[in-house]
Amino acid sequence: xxxxxxxxxxxxxxxxxxxxxxxxxxxxxxxxxxxxxxxxxxxxxxxxxxxxxxxxxxxxxxxxxxxxxxxxxxxxxxxxxxxxxxxxxxxxxxxxxxxxxxxxxxxxxxxxxxxxxxxxxxxxxxxxxxxxxxxxxxxxxxxxxxxxxxxxxxxxxxxxxxxxxxxxxxxxxxxxxxxxxxxxxxxxxxxxxxxxxxxxxxxxxxxxxxxxxxxxxxxxxxxxxxxxxxxxxxxxxxxxxxxxxxxxxxxxxxxxxxxxxxxxxxxxxxxxxxxxxxxxxxxxxxxxxxxxxxxxxxxxxxxxxxxxxxxxxxxxxxxxxxxxxxxxxxxxxxxx
Amino acid sequence: xxxxxxxxxxxxxxxxxxxxxxxxxxxxxxxxxxxxxxxxxxxxxxxxxxxxxxxxxxxxxxxxxxxxxxxxxxxxxxxxxxxxxxxxxxxxxxxxxxxxxxxxxxxxxxxxxxxxxxxxxxxxxxxxxxxxxxxxxxxxxxxxxxxxxxxxxxxxxxxxxxxxxxxxxxxxxxxxxxxxxxxxxxxxxxxxxxxxxxxxxxxxxxxxxxxxxxxxxxxxxxxxxxxxxxxxxxxxxxxxxxxxxxxxxxxxxxxxxxxxxxxxxxxxxxxxxxxxxxxxxxxxxxxxxxxxxxxxxxxxxxxxxxxxxxxxxxxxxxxxxxxxxxxxxxxxxxxx
DNA sequence: ACTCAATAATGAATCGTTTCATTACAGGCT
DNA sequence: AGCCTGTAATGAAACGATTCATTATTGAGT
Numbered sequence: 001x002x003x004x005x006x007x008x009x010x011x012x013x014x015x016x017x018x019x020x021x022x023x024x025x026x027x028x029x030x031x032x033x034x035x036x037x038x039x040x041x042x043x044x045x046x047x048x049x050x051x052x053x054x055x056x057x058x059x060x061x062x063x064x065x066x067x068x069x070x071x072x073x074x075x076x077x078x079x080x081x082x083x084x085x086x087x088x089x090x091x092x093x094x095x096x097x098x099x100x101x102x103x104x105x106x107x108x109x110x111x112x113x114x115x116x117x118x119x120x121x122x123x124x125x126x127x128x129x130x131x132x133x134x135x136x137x138x139x140x141x142x143x144x145x146x147x148x149x150x151x152x153x154x155x156x157x158x159x160x161x162x163x164x165x166x167x168x169x170x171x172x173x174x175x176x177x178x179x180x181x182x183x184x185x186x187x188x189x190x191x192x193x194x195x196x197x198x199x200x201x202x203x204x205x206x207x208x209x210x211x212x213x214x215x216x217x218x219x220x221x222x223x224x225x226x227x228x229x230x231x232x233x234x235x236x237x238x239x240x241x242x243x244x245x246x247x248x249x250x251x252x253x254x255x256x257x258x259x260x261x262x263x264x265x266x267x268x269x270x271x272x273x274x275x276x277x278x279x280x281x282x283x284x285x286x287x288x289x290x291x292x293x294x295x296x297x298x299x300x301x302x303x304x305x306x307x308x309x310x311x312x313x314x315x316x317x318x319x320x321x322x323x324x325x326x327x328x329x330x331x332x333x334x335x336x
Numbered sequence: 337x338x339x340x341x342x343x344x345x346x347x348x349x350x351x352x353x354x355x356x357x358x359x360x361x362x363x364x365x366x367x368x369x370x371x372x373x374x375x376x377x378x379x380x381x382x383x384x385x386x387x388x389x390x391x392x393x394x395x396x397x398x399x400x401x402x403x404x405x406x407x408x409x410x411x412x413x414x415x416x417x418x419x420x421x422x423x424x425x426x427x428x429x430x431x432x433x434x435x436x437x438x439x440x441x442x443x444x445x446x447x448x449x450x451x452x453x454x455x456x457x458x459x460x461x462x463x464x465x466x467x468x469x470x471x472x473x474x475x476x477x478x479x480x481x482x483x484x485x486x487x488x489x490x491x492x493x494x495x496x497x498x499x500x501x502x503x504x505x506x507x508x509x510x511x512x513x514x515x516x517x518x519x520x521x522x523x524x525x526x527x528x529x530x531x532x533x534x535x536x537x538x539x540x541x542x543x544x545x546x547x548x549x550x551x552x553x554x555x556x557x558x559x560x561x562x563x564x565x566x567x568x569x570x571x572x573x574x575x576x577x578x579x580x581x582x583x584x585x586x587x588x589x590x591x592x593x594x595x596x597x598x599x600x601x602x603x604x605x606x607x608x609x610x611x612x613x614x615x616x617x618x619x620x621x622x623x624x625x626x627x628x629x630x631x632x633x634x635x636x637x638x639x640x641x642x643x644x645x646x647x648x649x650x651x652x653x654x655x656x657x658x659x660x661x662x663x664x665x666x667x668x669x670x671x672x
Numbered sequence: 673a674c675t676c677a678a679t680a681a682t683g684a685a686t687c688g689t690t691t692c693a694t695t696a697c698a699g700g701c702t
Numbered sequence: 703a704g705c706c707t708g709t710a711a712t713g714a715a716a717c718g719a720t721t722c723a724t725t726a727t728t729g730a731g732t
Contacts, residue, residue: 002395002476003453005688016712021690031710046475051451052391053688056717059338061388072413080407084434093448096432098420112429115387117339139382140338222620257622284558286593286622341718352682357720367680389718392687 004045013041024049055117060140064094064307065113066122067106069147071098073220073250074279075296076124079146082300083122090308092119103127114141120307122146122300130155144307146299148191156310156319158303162192165292165326166199169245169274170212172290172328174203176336178243178272179210184228184255185247186216193220193247196276200245213241217251225251229258233265242271243334249275249282252289256333260286272334278327288331295324340381349377360385391453396476400430400643401449402458403442405483407434409556409586410615411632412460415482418636419458426644428455439463450477456643458482458636466491480643482635484527492646492655494639498528501628501662502535505581505610506548508626508664510539512672514579514608515546520564520591521583522552529556529583532612536581549577553587561587565594569601578607579670585611585618588625592669596622608670614663624667631660 010017015034022029023038030038041047055061064087068076084094095118097109106126113121114136121136121143123129133143133155145157173181183200185193197214204212215231217224225246232240232255246252252275259265259273267273267287275282278293302322310317346353351370358365359374366374377383391397400423404412420430431454433445442462449457450472457472457479459465469479469491481493509517519536521529533550540548551567553560561582568576568591582588588611595601595609603609603623611618614629638658646653 006690007688017689018691018712018714019710022711025690029710034711046471048447048450048475050392050453050688052388052397052453053717054690055388056386056392056688056719057690059717071416072410074408077408081434098417111384114384117386117388135382139384222617226620254620257620260622281558284562284590284593286596342720343718353719354682354684354721355680358681361720365680370681386718389687390720392689392718393720395687 003050004047005050006047008045009038009041009047012045013038059117060119061117062092063116063118064092064120064122064304065097065109065116065118066094067097067099067109067124069099069101069124069126070220071096071100073248074281075147075248075277075294078279078296079300079303082297082302083304084300085297086301086304092304092308094122094304099126101126107132110136114139117141120144120311122303122307124148142307142310144303144310146303147294153321154319156306156321158299158306158322158324160294160299160324160326162195162326163199163202165276165294166196166245167203168199168326168328169196169276169292170200170203171206172330172334173243173245173272173274174207174210176243176272176334178241180213180241180243181210182213182215182232182241182244183247184215184217184225184244184251185220186218186224188216190220196245196247217247220248220251222250222254222257225254225256226258227254229255230261231258232271233259233261237270240265240271244271244273246273246275249277249279249289249291251275252291252333253281253285256285256287256289268333268335274334278329282329283331285333287333290331290334291329293327293329295327299324339386340383341386342383344381345374345377345383348381349374395453396455397453398428399452399454400428400456400458400640401433401445401452401454402430403433403435403445403460405435405437405460405462407432407436409584410617411483411584411613411630414615414632415636418633418638419640420636421633422637422640428644430458430640435462437462443468446472450475453477456480456647458639458643460484478643478646480639480646482639483630489657490655492642492657494635494642494658494660496630496635496660496662498531498662499535499538501612501630502532502581503539504535504662504664505532505612505628506536506539507542508666508670509579509581509608509610510543510546512579512608512670516549516577516579517546518549518551518568518577518580519583520551520553520561520580520587521556522554522560524552526556532581532583553583556584556587558586558590558593561590561592562594563590565591566597567594568607569595569597573606576601576607580607580609582609582611585613585615585625585627587611588627588669589617589621592621592623592625604669604671610670614665618665619667621669623669626667626670627665629663629665631663635660 006017006020010020087094099106103126124147147159188194274290276292278291282289282291342353342356346356423430435442439462460483483495524530610626612628614627618625618627
């Protein structure tokens with residue numbers, strides 16, 4: 001026998017299975033004498049609850065599914081930590097899936113989570129998943145969108161205002177007196193990138209003397225950034241921008257390296273640089289990076305709380321949208 | 337009704353539940369006519385298997401538990417990816433838990449995984465967990481240790497030879513003609529750190545003209561590294577080491593920044609620097625970092641394969657120990 | 673026509689836990 | 703003694719998928 005069941009425990013303690021269950025779930029209903037007898041039996045047999053059986057009976061699991069775009073990005077690591085902490089406080093656990101920007105993997109995780117009858121799903125979406133989410137909701141599994149706002153109002157969401165963030169970044173660069181701004185980021189099919197760019201354009205609109213150049217990258221990684229930085233370094237000095245807004249910090253770190261190679265271009269003297277996310281590494285870069293902070297841990301914990309609230313409610317529950325304000329963090333890369 | 341069961345499908349298709357199950361699990365046993373009828377019913381009702389019920393019946397889940405020391409360290413992110421890919425190939429899924437170097441959290445995840453009756457556990461251990469692992473194995477849940485070798489031979493393990501790695505790093509520094517070597521890392525209670533240091537000492541033994549200084553840090557993070565780097569930069573030039581071996585790449589990145597601040601110390605001219613792990617970021621650092629590569633993805637996939645093999649076997653199965661050789665990767669930080 | 677074998681479909685039993693209506697019992701009160 | 707109340711403990715039913723021994727059906731072979 002591989003593991004003991006309540007029945008075994010009951011037999012050893014000389015009580016009924018119902019009583020064992022009471023010991024486990026409603027200790028106050030059990031007399032002290034029986035209590036200790038049952039506990040001794042549990043101890044002796046090394047009894048461990050079978051979660052599958054509990055779930056089957058309960059009809060729902062005690063887990064939450066989380067699907068992130070990129071498990072290697074510190075932003076999502078932090079977000080996941082926030083969600084896990086909040087979940088633990090309510091005795092839930094979080095299953096993390098990494099979609100790696102791939103619609104197929106995203107769909108596979110949603111299927112898996114549905115089979116597991118998770119209590120709800122936290123999702124930073126890749127593809128056009130709304131119909132699938134509607135279906136899931138109809139089957140009793142609510143979703144909260146994270147790191148994404150505004151677009152489809154029929155699902156709750158928690159995120160940061162990317163437009164405001166983009167605007168804030170570029171306005172900061174303009175306030176330093178910079179006039180030839182470059183936006184580096186891509187692919188622009190990624191919603192967050194597109195929104196930050198829109199925000200940047202909005203900031204430009206207020207200042208007619210300045211220009212905005214857009215350099216699209218293949219991905220939001222350090223390597224893409226480095227390539228972009230080197231491309232800029234190769235230009236004649238008077239063709240370079242005097243400030244760069246990178247769509248995220250990984251890019252910004254790469255750009256920094258591309259620019260400074262051989263000491264060619266000084267940051268911030270010649271080119272000011274600002275990133276997005278304020279990952280831990282931004283502050284630790286060679287030239288500490290200015291950035292637009294997103295409260296990643298808070299986003300995760302808030303989303304989870306919203307989700308649990310929604311999961312416990314009746315259909316027709318009204319969804320809510322939490323938008324945290326982005327915050328400008330100024331460091332050496334945009335001083336002077 | 338929140339979701340349909342096999343019974344509902346059977347009723348709609350006008351067959352028995354057993355037949356529905358056959359459609360799902362033994363399609364070859366079912367006549368084409370019935371097949372399509374059942375599939376139509378499944379489609380119509382939006383039937384989704386209930387994983388809890390399957391598991392209960394099967395007695396075991398189709399999941400593997402993985403507990404890592406630090407989800408934010410790219411090394412573990414890569415390892416997890418390797419494990420997930422391998423698992424997916426055999427139709428298993430991986431549940432990831434982050435122990436954050438904390439024995440309590442580690443224990444909590446082991447409990448959770450036992451309740452879920454996972455098929456096996458991949459663990460990079462924090463505390464003294466062997467007794468607990470013995471217990472789990474007795475209950476039918478095998479464990480494979482990752483990123484840890486040699487110590488307890490009663491469990492399978494997959495890792496890299498940290499002694500050899502440490503030796504390799506320091507021998508490389510000596511071969512450059514450097515003589516005043518510093519080892520930066522800590523806390524030395526972390527097994528991997530201690531082993532790398534031992535390896536470093538072994539390399540020193542072969543060269544009597546050289547000295548090894550040990551600088552212990554509080555953690556293996558960029559910030560700890562930066563502090564160590566700054567401390568070294570503050571010394572009089574002739575008291576500085578001429579080469580540094582950092583216990584991991586996060587530290588090395590920090591050290592690099594601490595040293596180069598204000599352009600004071602040149603790497604590698606004045607001080608050569610080598611890290612450990614060869615995370616993606618090492619190659620992308622301002623001065624690309626030499627490092628000791630660990631095949632993180634491969635470690636993860638190998639460990640998972642070992643685990644599944646062990647899970648499918650009889651008790652008494654002999655454990656195995658896979659030790660990958662570390663590999664020296666030379667980049668700009670140790671040239672010249 | 674009849675037997676036999678092969679193929680399809682059936683449905684009751686099972687996994688382990690929780691729930692809840694029911695029973696058992698002790699002690700207080702008249 | 704008889705009745706009532708409240709507390710403890712009971713054990714059968716339920717959750718949903720899978721399995722497997724059994725039954726039904728078909729068709730080939732004589």
